[in-house]
Amino acid sequence: PELQFPERLNCAAELLDRHVREGRGDRLCIQAEGVRWSYADLQDRANRIASVLTGAMGLVPGNRVLLCGPNNPMLVACWFGVVKAGGIAVAAMPLLRAKELSTIADIAKISHALCDDAQRAEVLGAQQKSPALQSIRFFNVRAEGDDSLEALMAQASPHFDAVETAATDTCLLGFTSGTTGVPKATMHFHRDVMAICACWPQSILRAHADDVFVGSPPIAFTFGLGGQVLFPMSIGASMVLLEKAGPAQLADGIERFGATVVFTAPTSYRVMAQQGELIRSTPLRKCVSAGEALTASTRALWKDATGIEIIDGIGSTEMLHIFISHREEDTRPGATGKAVPGYHAKVVDEQGNEVPPGTVGRLAVLGPTGCRYLADSRQTQYVQHGWNLTGDAYLMDADGYFIYQARTDDMIISAGYNIAAPEVEDALMAHAAVAECAVIGVPDSERGQIVKAFVVLRSGHAGGEAMVKELQDFVKRTVAPYKYPRAIAFVDQLPRTATGKLQRFRLHSPA
Numbered sequence: 001p002e003l004q005f006p007e008r009l010n011c012a013a014e015l016l017d018r019h020v021r022e023g024r025g026d027r028l029c030i031q032a033e034g035v036r037w038s039y040a041d042l043q044d045r046a047n048r049i050a051s052v053l054t055g056a057m058g059l060v061p062g063n064r065v066l067l068c069g070p071n072n073p074m075l076v077a078c079w080f081g082v083v084k085a086g087g088i089a090v091a092a093m094p095l096l097r098a099k100e101l102s103t104i105a106d107i108a109k110i111s112h113a114l115c116d117d118a119q120r121a122e123v124l125g126a127q128q129k130s131p132a133l134q135s136i137r138f139f140n141v142r143a144e145g146d147d148s149l150e151a152l153m154a155q156a157s158p159h160f161d162a163v164e165t166a167a168t169d170t171c172l173l174g175f176t177s178g179t180t181g182v183p184k185a186t187m188h189f190h191r192d193v194m195a196i197c198a199c200w201p202q203s204i205l206r207a208h209a210d211d212v213f214v215g216s217p218p219i220a221f222t223f224g225l226g227g228q229v230l231f232p233m234s235i236g237a238s239m240v241l242l243e244k245a246g247p248a249q250l251a252d253g254i255e256r257f258g259a260t261v262v263f264t265a266p267t268s269y270r271v272m273a274q275q276g277e278l279i280r281s282t283p284l285r286k287c288v289s290a291g292e293a294l295t296a297s298t299r300a301l302w303k304d305a306t307g308i309e310i311i312d313g314i315g316s317t318e319m320l321h322i323f324i325s326h327r328e329e330d331t332r333p334g335a336t337g338k339a340v341p342g343y344h345a346k347v348v349d350e351q352g353n354e355v356p357p358g359t360v361g362r363l364a365v366l367g368p369t370g371c372r373y374l375a376d377s378r379q380t381q382y383v384q385h386g387w388n389l390t391g392d393a394y395l396m397d398a399d400g401y402f403i404y405q406a407r408t409d410d411m412i413i414s415a416g417y418n419i420a421a422p423e424v425e426d427a428l429m430a431h432a433a434v435a436e437c438a439v440i441g442v443p444d445s446e447r448g449q450i451v452k453a454f455v456v457l458r459s460g461h462a463g464g465e466a467m468v469k470e471l472q473d474f475v476k477r478t479v480a481p482y483k484y485p486r487a488i489a490f491v492d493q494l495p496r497t498a499t500g501k502l503q504r505f506r507l508h509s510p511a
């Protein structure tokens with residue numbers, strides 16, 4: 001990939017203004033419920049927002065701007081307005097409460113906010129706790145006669161030349177999903193945004209300008225920002241934005257808007273597979289999965305239901321986007337794939353030495369993007385000798401495919417055996433009575449740790465001695481018997497982050 005960038009670079013100018021300048025202003029850029037914007041339409045909105053920010057709102061380059069709301073066209077216009085003005089976009093997961101927004105505002109030293117009206121009360125609540133958050137405007141305001149962003153935009157100039165930021169100026173802060181506790185902010189440069197557009201989409205996805213992108217993750221999650229906004233715009237394609245994108249709404253959105261490329265998580269593919277006929281009737285042709293491991297069974301289920309091979313990729317907030325993946329024609333069930341061109345990956349031991357193929361170790365990656373935590377001492381745990389340690393246990397097979405095992409925290413060592421929690425979970429999930437489950441290691445005086453499973457049963461099934469025995473025997477029949485859960489607890493639900501990731505650490509505490 002071409003990864004030489006000029007010293008002065010504004011990624012919003014590259015992804016948006018370039019299309020208008022080169023005569024593609026009339027091309028479709030965004031569709032949503034009742035909305036159809038061309039690239040010129042989006043540029044008009046973004047310019048007016050940049051004018052409001054730098055005018056009435058007093059923004060100067062480098063200021064951090066909180067963006068709140070569900071995925072919709074105005075949220076995307078705000079993202080481009082902020083970045084064109086040289087500000088730093090800090091998108092918050094939808095539905096966060098005042099307390100969580102205030103934590104983000106404090107960590108990221110946020111001075112301005114542009115928020116969907118739906119989040120008004122929570123953002124104003126956050127301002128009470130974080131007085132540095134001075135200037136707030138609301139968009140998608142339904143009530144008349146107000147302080148809405150749209151009212152200011154109507155008065156503002158539609159012309160705004162993007163600020164000539166340095167390629168190494170920060171343009172976005174991404175918050176980690178908090179699977180291990182307190183969220184961390186990661187800094188990404190204008191150059192990093194252009195780098196992710198030049199790597200995985202070009203060599204793996206290979207979409208074209210007529211593709212219609214859709215997906216479920218919020219743009220506050222860099223998986224969603226890249227897949228649904230940056231990647232289509234980098235090739236002059238279009239995006240469909242869905243405010244609610246559970247599996248049923250996503251399948252419906254694919255059909256109604258004729259989407260051809262979808263980004264979502266494995267759980268969503270499992271549910272949508274029940275609507276295989278509907279999917280087959282649409283022009284959908286590329287399906288991307290990330291966020292958590294794609295099991296061989298989910299891959300097969302989707303392929304059988306729709307005829308489409310899922311493109312699995314592992315990415316992280318720290319690396320900005322996907323760094324190990326494979327093309328549809330080169331899948332190996334159970335493996336994530338190989339390093340994306342532009343990136344290097346290896347499996348290392350505790351000392352950082354590369355281990356031989358077939359050996360489980362920590363995944364280390366190196367590439368044009370990488371981890372920069374904002375003022376957080378955990379930086380030195382993530383980046384060692386220039387390599388990024390993602391916190392995942394992987395092995396590389398003899399042919400160079402990387403095979404996911406577990407989060408390094410989720411390797412259970414019991415009586416000297418290494419047991420990956422997700423493997424036991426897969427085995428349990430195959431039982432008809434199990435709706436969801438999570439497996440952890442708990443301290444045990446005899447074995448060091450034992451395998452403990454938290455199980456959510458499907459309706460119509462009862463927990464109890466007999467079910468415990470039934471599930472234990474079932475696991476022993478499908479995986480090596482030493483991996484069976486010696487303890488099983490039945491629960492109503494499992495703790496998850498806003499992006500749907502299991503928070504295993506919360507299962508370790510009795511609360």
Ligand code: 3UK
Pocket residue numbers: 176177221222223224289290291292293294312313314315316317318320321322336390391392404407499
């Ligand atoms: C896990 C996967 C196995 C893995 C993300 C694509 O998920 C993203 O970012 P997060 O910071 O989490 C990163 C962690 O999630 N993971 C993600 N994808 C896979 N595990 N197979 C996969 N395909 O533990 C990783 O360390 O929330 C994904 C693009 C951008 C992203 N931010």
